[in-house]
Amino acid sequence: MILQRTLTRLLTMIATLFGVAVVVFVVIRIAPGDPIAMMLPPGASQADIDRLRALYGLDKSLIEQFVIWLSGVVHGDFGTSISLRQNVLGLVLGRLPATLELSIFALLIALAIGLPLAVLGARERGTAVEAGIDVANGVALSIPDFLWGLVLILLFGVLMPVFEISGRVSPQLDLPFTTNFYLFESIVRLRFDLTANLLGHMFMPALALALPLAAIIAQLLKQSLKELLTLDYMVLARVKGFSETQVILREGLKNAALPTLTLVGVQFTFLIGGTVIVERLFSYEGLGNMAIDAVVNRDLPLIQGIVLVFALLFVVINLAVDMAYALLNPRLRHG
Amino acid sequence: MSTPCLEIESLSATLANGVRVLRSVSLTVEPGEVRALVGESGAGKSMIGKAVLGVLPPSIRVVEGRITLEGTDLGNLSPRASRALIGARTALIPQDPLTALNPSRRIGPQMTDRLVRILGWDSAKADRRIRKLLDDVRIREPDRVLRCYPHELSGGMRQRVLIAAAFAAEPRLIVADEPTTALDVTVQKQILRLIAELQREHGTAILFVTHDLGVVAKISQKVTVLYAGKVVEQADTAALFAAPQHAYTRALMAATPRYTDPMASLRPVDEAVLAGLSAEIATADRNWKPNTKGSGHD
Numbered sequence: 140m141i142l143q144r145t146l147t148r149l150l151t152m153i154a155t156l157f158g159v160a161v162v163v164f165v166v167i168r169i170a171p172g173d174p175i176a177m178m179l180p181p182g183a184s185q186a187d188i189d190r191l192r193a194l195y196g197l198d199k200s201l202i203e204q205f206v207i208w209l210s211g212v213v214h215g216d217f218g219t220s221i222s223l224r225q226n227v228l229g230l231v232l233g234r235l236p237a238t239l240e241l242s243i244f245a246l247l248i249a250l251a252i253g254l255p256l257a258v259l260g261a262r263e264r265g266t267a268v269e270a271g272i273d274v275a276n277g278v279a280l281s282i283p284d285f286l287w288g289l290v291l292i293l294l295f296g297v298l299m300p301v302f303e304i305s306g307r308v309s310p311q312l313d314l315p316f317t318t319n320f321y322l323f324e325s326i327v328r329l330r331f332d333l334t335a336n337l338l339g340h341m342f343m344p345a346l347a348l349a350l351p352l353a354a355i356i357a358q359l360l361k362q363s364l365k366e367l368l369t370l371d372y373m374v375l376a377r378v379k380g381f382s383e384t385q386v387i388l389r390e391g392l393k394n395a396a397l398p399t400l401t402l403v404g405v406q407f408t409f410l411i412g413g414t415v416i417v418e419r420l421f422s423y424e425g426l427g428n429m430a431i432d433a434v435v436n437r438d439l440p441l442i443q444g445i446v447l448v449f450a451l452l453f454v455v456i457n458l459a460v461d462m463a464y465a466l467l468n469p470r471l472r473h474g
Numbered sequence: 475m476s477t478p479c480l481e482i483e484s485l486s487a488t489l490a491n492g493v494r495v496l497r498s499v500s501l502t503v504e505p506g507e508v509r510a511l512v513g514e515s516g517a518g519k520s521m522i523g524k525a526v527l528g529v530l531p532p533s534i535r536v537v538e539g540r541i542t543l544e545g546t547d548l549g550n551l552s553p554r555a556s557r558a559l560i561g562a563r564t565a566l567i568p569q570d571p572l573t574a575l576n577p578s579r580r581i582g583p584q585m586t587d588r589l590v591r592i593l594g595w596d597s598a599k600a601d602r603r604i605r606k607l608l609d610d611v612r613i614r615e616p617d618r619v620l621r622c623y624p625h626e627l628s629g630g631m632r633q634r635v636l637i638a639a640a641f642a643a644e645p646r647l648i649v650a651d652e653p654t655t656a657l658d659v660t661v662q663k664q665i666l667r668l669i670a671e672l673q674r675e676h677g678t679a680i681l682f683v684t685h686d687l688g689v690v691a692k693i694s695q696k697v698t699v700l701y702a703g704k705v706v707e708q709a710d711t712a713a714l715f716a717a718p719q720h721a722y723t724r725a726l727m728a729a730t731p732r733y734t735d736p737m738a739s740l741r742p743v744d745e746a747v748l749a750g751l752s753a754e755i756a757t758a759d760r761n762w763k764p765n766t767k768g769s770g771h772d
């Protein structure tokens with residue numbers, strides 16, 4: 140039973156990734172723009188062009204190219220970047236930690252803003268406080284992440300320069316890191332000076348990514364809490380003598396989190412998608428920033444590699460959400 | 475005379491649109507006594523129970539009257555203090571055991587949380603107490619039950635759990651809101667017997683909400699008959715059954731099933747009686763003005 144479910148799940152994941160691979164592979168080859176022409180100086184001979192084309196395998200049929208690429212991927216070889224002339228897998232893995240740290244930090248900020256607002260709004264339901272929260276949520280939601288980025292750059296980068304607006308870490312610093320998970324490693328190594336510097340760089344892009352998600356969490360969770368608050372077990376908890384806040388936190392939060400969780404999972408994947416533009420905006424050296432360069436340079440192997448890694452991330456997040464859902468729901472756990 | 479356990483004086487409540495749902499209700503529950511609150515569906519029985527426990531929905535406004543718990547006027551307390559007092563002195567046995575337990579928390583913590591968190595008992599003492607009461611309600615495998623989630627227990631088991639939890643903190647007053655209505659008939663009898671037994675053993679006063687006169691006769695010493703939010707008759711239970719004074723009470727009795735006349739349950743309460751009552755209430759509503767500010771607690 141469980142084995143069958145896991146197997147189905149695994150096959151679905153593989154099918155999803157395969158689908159993504161096909162679509163990306165085809166689309167970037169149909170889209171206008173010739174990567175080879177961009178690599179060579181103007182006036183290169185046709186022979187040079189053909190030689191380079193053959194070198195990157197672009198002279199073969201689409202299907203042949205796909206099969207070659209896919210069999211490489213299965214063996215962990217994602218090909219060579221056309222613009223950077225380096226191993227795609229190495230490039231992608233080098234940048235992935237920066238994007239992961241940024242996204243997770245943004246998720247934490249979104250939770251830190253959204254959860255208390257949801258609880259407060261549910262407790263103060265029907266009052267001006269709730270109305271204020273609704274308005275703030277509306278504003279946060281109707282401005283997309285990259286515009287938040289611009290607003291934040293204006294506010295805290297230009298008008299009141301508190302945070303760094305560019306890069307991942309100050310370039311003059313000596314970095315003792317062995318992995319690219321700088322933030323994580325700085326904490327593990329107790330180099331809190333570096334942690335502070337990293338956070339100073341990461342804070343604004345993360346906040347820009349977090350605000351819309353925070354609004355969604357606040358709104359959804361508040362709504363589910365309000366629906367739960369009239370239920371009998373909530374009434375019973377009040378009779379027991381628990382304060383409204385205690386009732387919400389002890390009896391409500393876990394049950395309200397279930398319906399919210401799935402949507403937060405989906406929204407988190409959108410957030411990761413948002414890193415592409417936001418990283419660019421803040422010159423943050425992550426995967427998203429690299430993706431834009433890859434597209435601009437028509438670097439087909441690199442685009443494919445990056446998209447596949449993003450797809451893998453999404454699939455894994457969905458899996459994690461489903462597992463968390465089952466873990467939180469005693470009915471699923473036993474049934 | 476001793477201080478009543480619960481005293482409701484001239485309690486009136488309205489919906490947001492001004493429609494009255496409670497009409498100057500007064501009733502008293504003496505220490506250790508069971509008072510039945512009987513009336514048909516929609517009469518406002520649950521509303522009275524919720525008002526006493528301070529859990530009226532926000533759409534309901536108390537516009538006059540006073541609720542006194544063991545001599546303390548709840549209207550004089552801050553919301554926080556009134557909730558603390560209600561938490562310490564009262565308990566609720568709810569109508570529907572299926573929805574009155576949190577589906578995502580185990581039974582054990584749901585039973586002990588009031589003892590530990592509100593009354594400040596240490597958890598070993600709370601645990602002993604809960605096990606004693608589970609034994610009292612004839613739950614034979616306390617270890618298993620305490621570890622269960624609500625959906626793993628039958629309705630009857632859950633109601634036993636809720637009854638045990640209600641008595642565990644030694645409340646002075648329990649509001650039981652139709653505690654057997656959601657259960658099937660054989661289980662109803664067992665549950666009723668358990669409540670009666672625990673009530674005698676602990677000497678707890680109970681405001682027992684029901685629409686079933688058969689239950690009234692079995693469990694209560696006093697009875698208040700409610701119609702459309704208005705008290706139509708109050709009496710000793712025995713006296714009421716021997717000689718009901720009000721036409722509505724008589725009509726209600728006539729509509730109650732007996733084993734000798736099972737079809738009676740299908741007989742509605744006499745139309746003429748209801749028409750008379752409604753006219754009486756309409757006149758009273760026209761002349762009514764709340765004479766005090768609402769008792770304030772939510």
Ligand SMILES: Nc1ncnc2c1ncn2[C@@H]1O[C@H](COP(=O)(O)OP(=O)(O)OP(=O)(O)O)[C@@H](O)[C@H]1O
Binds near residue numbers: 520521531
């Ligand atoms: N949350 C609410 N908002 C508005 N009106 C309500 C609300 N709850 C109850 N009422 C109304 O108040 C009146 C009294 O309801 P109440 O629940 O006290 O009746 P009851 O005597 O307990 O009936 P039952 O036997 O069906 O439980 C009814 O007319 C009902 O429609």
Ligand SMILES: [Mg+2]
Binds near residue numbers: 519520521651652
């Ligand atoms: Mg009711």
